[in-house]
Amino acid sequence: MKPLPPVNVLGGPLEPCSTAPMTGFFRDGHCNTCAEDQGSHTVCITATAEFLAFSKYLGNDLSTPRPEFRFPGLRPGDSWCLCASRFLQAHEEGCAPNVRLAATHARALEIVSLDLLQGYAT
Numbered sequence: 001m002k003p004l005p006p007v008n009v010l011g012g013p014l015e016p017c018s019t020a021p022m023t024g025f026f027r028d029g030h031c032n033t034c035a036e037d038q039g040s041h042t043v044c045i046t047a048t049a050e051f052l053a054f055s056k057y058l059g060n061d062l063s064t065p066r067p068e069f070r071f072p073g074l075r076p077g078d079s080w081c082l083c084a085s086r087f088l089q090a091h092e093e094g095c096a097p098n099v100r101l102a103a104t105h106a107r108a109l110e111i112v113s114l115d116l117l118q119g120y121a122t
Contacts, residue, residue, distance in 0.1 A: 044103035
């Protein structure tokens with residue numbers, strides 16, 4: 001039996017988040033997830049300078065290029081599949097980035113409420 005297609009937080013098909021830079025746990029451009037994705041990289045965000053500085057401060061430097069991982073580094077305006085718990089943490093600290101709901105995987109709702117995500121929707 002073929003697996004069901006991934007669903008977004010609105011109940012529709014999961015739209016792509018970004019292919020430039022390539023994102024997602026599977027680096028397929030979508031915020032897909034699986035049991036091995038311990039961080040639940042399910043929230044499609046649009047990076048801001050404030051969020052990138054916050055993430056770097058916490059030890060997850062998303063702005064510095066890492067060619068050995070084929071990672072160009074994020075700039076403000078880039079889309080990225082973010083860990084749901086990191087999104088929640090950024091919200092609590094007042095620096096959460098905007099979210100694309102149609103590209104955010106429904107599994108994000110296990111950690112972040114739809115109401116909260118909708119408050120950052122673009």
